[in-house]
Amino acid sequence: MIDTKTEITKRLSVLAGLEVSGVSRAADMLTLQFGPLAPRVSRRGVTKLLGAWALHIQCPWRIESAGTIYAGKSDLSEQGNESTETAKLMYDKVTALFDGASKAAGATSPGGVVVLAVRADEFGGVWITLSEGFRLVIFPDGTKSEAWRFFSSESNEKHLVVEGGVVDA
DSSP: OOOHHHHHHHHHGGGTTOBEEEEEEETTEEEEEESOOEEEEOTTSOEEEEOSEEEEEOSOEEEEETTEEEEEHHHHHSTTOTTSHHHHHHHHHHHHHHHHTTTSTTOOOSSSOBEEEEEEOTTSOEEEEEGGGOEEEEOOOOSSSEEEEEEESSSOOOOEEEETTEEOO
């Protein structure tokens, strides 16, 4: 049996030192790219600019700093909100947060927001500590559906998938 906490921590540790290089969404799923962007051909044959690693989050999440929630899943998933201005504003806010942090006065990261550390729990939850005082918190809240997945954009290795609060083996 896979130890969920250990496996997540081990697999996501490759993010330490990498920049959050891309932000996107598909309906209410947040997708993040890590590492330098490069053209890569998707499984569907489409060329896209992708980071070395991707994180697709379908469960609840939030981006926080100093006691403030900057954005979260509910900003994308309010009923019927996926195509409304509110969802677009949230997406723009998250994109600006990652793009703008390096340009803000006093920023310490040369290229943008960088992953400093990763911590996981036994339920598939993750805390990704970022530079500039930000943290991404992911907290699965269901017993059956896929919560999030992590994978390399550069290889066809098996995705790390958290489903029902455990690593899907």
